[in-house]
Amino acid sequence: MKLTKRLLWAAAAAACALPAAAQSPEPDSLKTERMEWFSDAKLGIFIHWGIYSKGETSESWAFHNGHISLPDYMAQSDYFTADKYNPQEWVDLIKESGAKYTVITTKHHDGFALWDTKAGKVSAVKSSPAKRDVLAPFAEAVKDAGLKLGFYYSLIDWPDPDYPETYRDKAPKYDIKKEPKRWQKFLDFNNAQLTELSSTWNPDLYWFDGDWEHSAEEWNAPGVIKLLRSYNPDVIVNSRIQGYGDYATPELGVPVKRPSSPWWETCMTINDSWGFRTNDDNYKTPNTVLHMLVDCIGMGGNLLLDIGPRADGSIPEEEVAMLKAVGRWVNKHAEAVYGTRAGLPKGHIQANTSISKDGKTIYVYMPYRPTGGVELKGLKSRVKSARIVGNDTPVDWKIYNDISWSASPGVYYFSIPEEALDPEITVMALELDSPVTLYEGEGQVISFNDNELN
Numbered sequence: 001m002k003l004t005k006r007l008l009w010a011a012a013a014a015a016c017a018l019p020a021a022a023q024s025p026e027p028d029s030l031k032t033e034r035m036e037w038f039s040d041a042k043l044g045i046f047i048h049w050g051i052y053s054k055g056e057t058s059e060s061w062a063f064h065n066g067h068i069s070l071p072d073y074m075a076q077s078d079y080f081t082a083d084k085y086n087p088q089e090w091v092d093l094i095k096e097s098g099a100k101y102t103v104i105t106t107k108h109h110d111g112f113a114l115w116d117t118k119a120g121k122v123s124a125v126k127s128s129p130a131k132r133d134v135l136a137p138f139a140e141a142v143k144d145a146g147l148k149l150g151f152y153y154s155l156i157d158w159p160d161p162d163y164p165e166t167y168r169d170k171a172p173k174y175d176i177k178k179e180p181k182r183w184q185k186f187l188d189f190n191n192a193q194l195t196e197l198s199s200t201w202n203p204d205l206y207w208f209d210g211d212w213e214h215s216a217e218e219w220n221a222p223g224v225i226k227l228l229r230s231y232n233p234d235v236i237v238n239s240r241i242q243g244y245g246d247y248a249t250p251e252l253g254v255p256v257k258r259p260s261s262p263w264w265e266t267c268m269t270i271n272d273s274w275g276f277r278t279n280d281d282n283y284k285t286p287n288t289v290l291h292m293l294v295d296c297i298g299m300g301g302n303l304l305l306d307i308g309p310r311a312d313g314s315i316p317e318e319e320v321a322m323l324k325a326v327g328r329w330v331n332k333h334a335e336a337v338y339g340t341r342a343g344l345p346k347g348h349i350q351a352n353t354s355i356s357k358d359g360k361t362i363y364v365y366m367p368y369r370p371t372g373g374v375e376l377k378g379l380k381s382r383v384k385s386a387r388i389v390g391n392d393t394p395v396d397w398k399i400y401n402d403i404s405w406s407a408s409p410g411v412y413y414f415s416i417p418e419e420a421l422d423p424e425i426t427v428m429a430l431e432l433d434s435p436v437t438l439y440e441g442e443g444q445v446i447s448f449n450d451n452e453l454n
């Protein structure tokens with residue numbers, strides 16, 4: 001055996017001997033194929049539904065932070081009737097919003113499972129007047145509608161006797177290093193629940209939460225991923241499993257700068273709460289939410305917009321209205337939403353943009369009424385035609401400063417017809433003669449001139 005080969009063997013053997021969590025996460029290049037539907041989807045609907053949906057406390061954090069006692073918090077489950085719950089109506093509304101996937105809280109940090117878990121004692125079936133599995137009919141309706149199914153699952157379960165940290169201000173119940181078997185018992189419980197979820201519904205996506213309280217090694221993150229992929233090799237996992245997931249999840253704020261991860265999703269509330277709150281009427285407007293959506297799309301990301309149904313299963317009217325308003329816009333502008341990729345870098349145009357997969361169409365999102373020509377600079381590919389998406393109104397343009405001696409291409413000024421404006425965000429499509437190529441220089445100083453007019 002040659003020396004190099006022997007070294008490789010030794011390295012491979014050493015890697016196998018490492019504890020699972022010390023192995024590095026999967027490289028992005030191996031994820032591209034399974035992430036395709038996620039990159040194309042752009043809009044998802046998040047659902048926070050559980051004990052807290054009575055509307056008087058925050059989800060789980062209320063007892064963790066000491067605003068309510070744990071027994072009083074858990075007693076809110078008496079109001080979880082699901083009396084008006086109509087999963088088909090939920091799914092119809094999600095479809096109408098234009099979302100291509102949905103993520104539902106199967107279990108939040110309070111341990112209340114929406115399904116009939118055999119692994120745990122706390123669930124809609126065993127601990128609420130609903131007395132039934134409320135996840136099952138939703139999961140089925142989602143699949144029947146052709147939407148991708150995502151499960152939010154909290155890794156932490158603060159009330160569980162074998163989960164160490166229950167309250168923010170109190171010492172943990174035990175030290176997992178001193179009682180590794182007790183901690184393993186908790187991990188086995190999580191794995192048993194995840195096995196139930198995967199073997200019953202085979203979701204397309206897992207949305208973990210709460211990883212911050214323990215390390216990847218403590219969670220046995222690679223083991224969890226392996227378990228999920230044994231049921232669905234293509235399952236997508238969010239980042240909140242200590243670096244072992246597939247995509248980043250900036251929360252409550254669209255990034256200012258394009259995230260370094262090729263896949264990401266901003267999760268966003270419609271008011272200021274994830275779950276239903278009787279005293280929160282700080283609702284965003286459709287324009288604000290759509291602006292966030294095009295901001296995400298322009299940077300190659302998705303928006304996961306949250307709704308918080310009431311404990312009886314009805315969805316607050318303001319949220320219904322929001323999803324319908326978003327759907328009106330998304331459906332009208334479908335070609336400028338689904339399957340697009342991140343747009344032009346900042347500096348070329350004062351707008352969010354995206355680019356079609358073949359690179360030959362630029363979509364320009366205008367959440368304003370242009371008061372003059374919409375300027376686009378630094379585009380080397382030439383525009384063949386321009387139109388308003390949704391009604392195909394042609395758009396005229398002028399080019400200024402197309403100078404023979406300069407590498408900086410002529411600047412476009414598009415005149416947006418008043419009658420073609422959308423009440424929220426107008427979208428213009430620019431069809432190009434070749435895939436987008438850009439001039440990104442600092443401008444040029446003249447060295448010769450053969451044009452009498454320049």
Ligand code: GLC
Nearest residue numbers: 048059061209210251267274
């Ligand atoms: C946070 C919170 C949680 C909420 C989640 C949604 O991590 O812990 O309450 O469900 O964000 O993104």
